[in-house]
Amino acid sequence: MNTELLTELFIPNIGDQIDIPQYIHLFRTLQKAIVEGRLGSGSKLPASRPLAVSLKLSRNTVKAAYELLQAEGYIETKRGAGSYVTSIDLTPITPEHKTPLELNNGTGISYSKLMHRLEWQKHNQTPPKAGLLTPAIPAMAEFPWMQWQKSIHFAGRTMKHQNMSSSLGCEYLREQISSYLKIVRGVSCSKNNILIFSGSQQAIYLALQVLIDPGDHVLVENPCYYGIHGALNALDAIQIPIDVDQQGFKLTVADQHKSKVAVITPSRNYPLGHTLSLPRRIALLEWAKLNNSWIIEDDYDSEFRFDGPPLTSLQGLTAQSRVIYAGTFSRILHPSIRIGYLVLPNDLVEPFATAKKLMHGNIPVLPQLALANFMASGHFSSHVRKMRKLYLLRRTTLQLLISQSLNHCLTLVDSDGGMHCVYLLTDGYDDREVCDRAKLQGIGIEPLSSYYSGGSAKQGLVIGFAGYSEMELTQGVQALTKVLSALK
Known part of the structure; x- marks a missing residue:
């Protein structure tokens, strides 16, 4: 040439x-x-x-x-x-010569079956989040940044003195979490039972990775948080949906066969907000004992109970070690504080720590130390008490606004706390269409039906209130009223 x-x-x-x-x-x-x-x-x-x-x-x-x-x-x-x-054949292999399945993304790149399941989850189950009235958003403007900044400074000064070799996470933070859970949630644990993660979703996903194989049966609530559906779909598990009523998860003899794990939110089902009754808690614990099965207790929203103190955890009701307790701080404090944890039975601590070290590595120490100091200084408990009062006020405001303008088409589902309300739609409305129209108006409500498996889905709206002022709640309800009026 x-x-x-x-x-x-x-x-x-x-x-x-x-x-x-x-x-x-x-x-x-x-x-x-x-x-x-x-x-x-x-x-x-x-x-x-x-x-x-x-x-x-x-x-x-x-x-x-x-x-x-x-x-x-x-x-x-x-x-x-x-x-x-060179005279060797350097012609690249074209996409059509590849044998693995390929996602239909136009790139010709081959992916694993796991990626296919994650892609399906992204397109089919996760409702978009945007705008006013979005669920699971805390009152970020109320977060005590000055106290948090002091805790960050404390962490920076003391980090060099900390033992960073433990794969369980920062020892000081595990001590604080253990003390808090014993007092407030009745959890039976020591610091050595606690494993720190980047949020509860990562924690629950790793627990499922350790405990189940593809094709294993797993009991889930119906309706259920779609993050759980996504994790189980990714792991190719067979989900057994169990309907939830006013007393929570309805476990019967017919539902108990072959299930290795049950994933539940006994303190407050997401999204309905129902609490698992004591008789059903005892029955579920007995089921786990008799079947040598595991219960993953996702303690979602337990801090924000308005009709009294938080209930005792399911884990704290039994001396049997069949419950794995999962918690997070991002929804309680601020989404940027991505720290969650598992409380593990003694026999599971070492294998879980090994799996976490292999798959996720260690969590940065600085935010762990800051959170530990934030808790030890009393700021965490003080903030939770303050938010409990604020969220009750905001829930009351939302319910009053809806009762004044939308009582004819929305029926409230009773719940004793949480950061959102669920309303059932009267006949003639499609909740996905309502939410799609609302999104165009800057409203981030979610369709209740998207949380269900099978044909028992109810038509309703999941409406967040925790992160919004009275003015924002008013604006959101006014926009929702226009959407529903246009769909009559």
Whole structure:
């Protein structure tokens, strides 16, 4: 190939390659030309000197590119005869030659079956979150940033004195969580039973990875938080949906077969808000004992109970070690504080710590230390008490606003706490259509039906109130009223 043709390949793209060495740019240009067949097998490359003159490069730059091409097998140098493109078949494998299944994304990239299941989950189950009245959003404007900043400073000063070798997480934080859970939630644990994660979703997913295999049966609430559906779909588990009523998870003899794990929210079902009654708690614990099964207790929203103190955890009701307790701080405090945890039976601590170290590594120590100091200083408990009062006020405001303008088409589902309300729609409305229309108006409500499995889905709206002022709640309900009126 003559130098003029190589110049035509090299020069047009040089402006896009300012940040890389010129010999790398030349190497990549020639490599691409060889792979694409523009420099065919056996083609002779120009000598380094005339090519350098033509491209206005130093000869050493051209020689370095040639040496790299030779090292990677694209060209061979014949003494006294110059450099030639190798005679091996360098034609790339085209996408249609690939045998693995491919996602229909137009890239021709092959993915695992796990990625297919995650992609299905993204497109089919997760409602978009945006705008006013979005559920699970805390009152971020009320977060005590000054106290948190002091805790960050404390963490920075003391981090060098901390033992960072434990795969369980920061010891000081585990001590604080253990003390808090014993007092407030009745959880039976020590710091050595606690494993720290980047949020409860990561924690629950790892628990499922450790406990189940593809094809295993897992009991889930119906309705259920779609993050649980997503985790189980990704792991190719068979979900056994158990309907939830006013007393929570309805476990019967017919539902108990072959299930290795039950994933539940006994303190407050998400999204309905119902609490698992004591008789059903005892029955579920007995089921786990008799069947040698595990219960993953996702203690969602337990701090925000308005009709009295938080209930004792399911884990704290039994001396039997069949319950794995999961909690998080991001929904209680602020979404940016991505810290969650598991409370594990003694026999599970070591295998879970091993799995976490392998799959996730250690969580950064600084935010763990800051949170530990925030708890030890009393700021965490103080903030929870303050938010409990504020959320009760905001819930009352939301319910009053809806009763004044939407009582004819929305019926409240009773709940004793939480950060959102659920309303059932009267006949004639499709909750997904309502939510799609609301999104266009800047309203982030979610369709109740999206949380159900099977054909028992109820039509309703999941409406957040915790993160919104009285003015924002008013604006949100006014916009929702317009949406529902237009769909009559």
